[in-house]
Amino acid sequence: MKKYYTFLFLLTSFMYSFSQTENKSYNYRVSLNELKMTSYEKDSTANALVLFEHGNSYIDNNDYTLKTEEKRKIKILNREGFNKANVTIYLYNNDNRKEKVKNIVATTYNLVNGKVTTTKLKEVDIFEEKYNDNYTLVKFALPNIKEGSVINYSYTIQSPFKFKYKGWAFQSDIPKLYSEYNTSIPANWEYNVKLVGGKKLFKNEQDIKKNCLSGSRGASADCTISTYAMKDVPAFIEEDYMTSKSNYLARIEYELKIFKDFEGNINNYTKTWKTTDREFRTDKDIGKQLSKSINLEDFLSETSINETDLYKKAEAIYKYVQENYTWNGDYKIFKDVSVKDLIKNKSGNVSSINILLHNLLKEADIDVKPVLISTRDHGFPTKIYPVISDFNYLIVQVTMDNKTYLLDATDPYLSFGEIPFRCLNSYARLMDFKNGSQWVDLEPNKLSKIQIKAELNIDENENITGTISSKKTGYHALNSRKKYYQNSDSYVTNLEDKYPNIDISNHKVISEGKTNPDFIETYAIAYNSDETGDNIYLNPFFTTFFKENPFKLQERTYPIDFGYKDTYYYILKLNFGDNYTASELPKNSRFTLPNNKGSVLFTNVLNENAVSMMFKISFKDAVYPAEYYPYLKAFMSNIVDIQTKSLILLKKK
Structure with missing residues (x-):
């Protein structure tokens, strides 16, 4: 042969x-x-x-x-x-x-x-x-x-x-x-x-x-x-x-x-995607579940059903599933998938919840398609030929006004258009049964950012007090929303424990709702400085974005995958009045990653009786190849040094 x-x-x-x-x-x-x-x-x-x-x-x-x-x-x-x-x-x-x-x-x-x-x-x-x-x-x-x-x-x-x-x-x-x-x-x-x-x-x-x-x-x-x-x-x-x-x-x-x-x-045994699409569509379990019709009146209010704005209607359907059905923690796609059992028990696996979401959106005449995902801990799916077992998770894609949104109703804290961090695994398979399935990128459509503004005052008795305003977006906001709305008292306690030199009071969350895409909070602080005689040494970073360098290997042969692009801002204004002079400030610095794939900017300005400081970190890629590791390692080391070794020296007049 x-x-x-x-x-x-x-x-x-x-x-x-x-x-x-x-x-x-x-x-x-x-x-x-x-x-x-x-x-x-x-x-x-x-x-x-x-x-x-x-x-x-x-x-x-x-x-x-x-x-x-x-x-x-x-x-x-x-x-x-x-x-x-x-x-x-x-x-x-x-x-x-x-x-x-x-x-x-x-x-x-x-x-x-x-x-x-x-x-x-x-x-x-x-x-x-x-x-x-x-x-x-x-x-x-x-x-x-x-x-x-x-x-x-x-x-x-x-x-x-x-x-x-x-x-x-x-x-x-x-x-x-x-x-x-x-x-x-x-x-x-x-x-x-x-x-x-x-x-x-x-x-x-x-x-x-x-x-x-x-x-x-x-x-x-x-x-x-x-x-x-x-x-x-x-x-x-x-x-x-x-x-x-x-x-x-x-x-x-x-x-x-x-x-x-x-x-x-x-x-x-190795099929084409065309064959796989047909088998997926006609599958007695998941294919049958996706094709079922559903009566909107059994689930949604008349107001939501009659909503003419497609975005508002899709958002209402998404919130209904999100708020009324609980994920049991299972990732199953091809086994034990039952929308009927989900509706009865109010709890089910990923596929059951998101297929219900899919069917409600489809019944509302909204363009929706299932998306097969391999989660971050499951490995990348093979692209050369179809291997259905490579996938372990199902979400949906909605298209409205030429914009696409990825939806997963398993997490009650996700805002519309967000998917869990576990799903950010580079690419997924969009199952389009009319035009054929295709690969799609799993990139967040919202910027993840932390912005902290601090205005501090130091009086003649060396008491440092002030107010903090913090705004988080994207996955930074999601993480804070979960912690705060699950236990607000514990959230504030953990905030105080995280910064032992600071006393926090009058904490408020300005943004409303546990699915708000932003998380905005304010609080008052009392800050302890180091006093030596007539001198006050003040670390201007009452909070740090990175306490230590996460990169410690001599060599790393696999990519650095943050999951999403993000930016960090820290803005400080320190008012020291007529009782002090600023005799020493941290040095301004600026450095970048190769090809401008990331940057750090640190500036300090003395203006009469106040010091203004700005610190910005920007990661412009979600994933960096292994060749960037030594540069990222040095990049992070510089960031940690700025946050831990910067001092403002104030002298009494």
């Missing part, structure tokens, strides 16, 4: 093929040098290190199951690395078929008084437990673990699910010296192969093995034999401002495209 095999490697510019082999040997055998090893020179913070790992997947010629042999050798460098001796194997099961694991062999090696000792895993110490409806866990812990131990273990997974060809993770939360994955794929199965994570392949080799799989009546198929390897793979360390780590871990994945049996019958 002729070989058909599709390679759809993403990020091909990062690939690197190596035909030669190095002098260094990578193998499963434990050496004396490995036992004597006390640290890893390329990562002094590593608690453990994968010395060698190898995977081999193939279709068994006897029973046609997919078998994956795995073996791994790990150095335990210190006590914090002991958890790497706890192994969990995930086994998939579906429709009375299930994966099995066999031939588990595990050994711990220690160096005791110059001699090598071994302790083997006992079969009674291997445990199995149910994880959920689709996965069973097999767990074991290697015995006699000490600082300096080397462990190795191996097992074979036997799977009846050829459509789920085993992927391979070259990267994890500890560094790896060498990771290799071998595959043997008969020509009957054609997979899309995807390389994720942007790391260079040390080895990328393919060959053809003739007649590797036998069928009935003398039929046979050739196999593509592939070897993929990476070496010196750094640990993946999570940091603030990122989406799911699954977007960035170096790994290889498989998606079954076509299966051709020995009789010549072909099953096409």
Whole structure:
């Protein structure tokens, strides 16, 4: 049989093929040098290190199951690395078929008084437990673990699910010296192969093995034999401002495209979006729910039904669903979706709530379409071909007067046109059943901003008092609305706790309503300064936007994803009257990110008996590529320094 095999490697510019082999040997055998090893020179913070790992997947010629042999050798460098001796194997099961694991062999090696000792895993110490409806866990812990131990273990997974060809993770939360994955794929199965994570392949080799799989009546198929390897793979360390780590871990994945049996019958598993749209529309669960008609009189007031302004009508429908139905926390799209149960119980999952919203808007003759989303913690959906399981969330898009609005009625604090932060995952699939589905960007249409204005006065007794006005928009406003309207007393208490040198009184929220797009508040403060003799040292930042630099890694290989663009303003006027003179002010400064992708402006002006100060931070992109990390790290460091090290020196006359 002729070989058909599709390679759809993403990020091909990062690939690197190596035909030669190095002098260094990578193998499963434990050496004396490995036992004597006390640290890893390329990562002094590593608690453990994968010395060698190898995977081999193939279709068994006897029973046609997919078998994956795995073996791994790990150095335990210190006590914090002991958890790497706890192994969990995930086994998939579906429709009375299930994966099995066999031939588990595990050994711990220690160096005791110059001699090598071994302790083997006992079969009674291997445990199995149910994880959920689709996965069973097999767990074991290697015995006699000490600082300096080397462990190795191996097992074979036997799977009846050829459509789920085993992927391979070259990267994890500890560094790896060498990771290799071998595959043997008969020509009957054609997979899309995807390389994720942007790391260079040390080895990328393919060959053809003739007649590797036998069928009935003398039929046979050739196999593509592939070897993929990476070496010196750094640990993946999570940091603030990122989406799911699954977007960035170096790994290889498989998606079954076509299966051709020995009789010549072909099953096409990877569908086009046109086919997927049709299946989605006619689906007995979600498709049926979206197509149901609904009686507006059963839900809305006569005033809302007769409203002629489309925006006001859409907003009224949105608020009705938002205020009358409670999200139960489930993200389900294709299972347990029932608008009928939602109406009955007043509570339901994401899809049920937003499908009800969709159907009410559609019945009101408003242009509305469902949108499939993969949330930030779920990973990016594949764009090359449809993978419906990549999506785990549903919202709706409304179009009025040539403007589009994304709506999600699961959160009672969202304003019209806002979606939860969890949904800001770059792009989504708009399901347009008339014109065909398409990708749409998930960009907030409202600016997120914090603006704080402070006017302070210092009297002859060094008492500093004043008023603060704060206005927040976008996601900054959403966060404050939630905290305030859930518990206003706790909100004020937390505000005081956040700024221990300040006494707060007469707190008021000027903006009305928990869905108001703005959050505006005012309060009075009494501020403590540092007095030394006739001098007063005053830190002009009674509040800070960033108390510390969130970026601490030496190197970051994945994007910095804030989710949205935002701006911070801090404006201060300090009146010190006739009793003082300002003898020292912070230095003015200005700096920017490359290509003007962000800026900081800090100015101080002395005008008679007052100091006016302005501090502005602007992030002009929601997502920055990894190349910006050193610049963002320095950018944030400068911001923190300005807020924590700026002083105004006042002297008594």
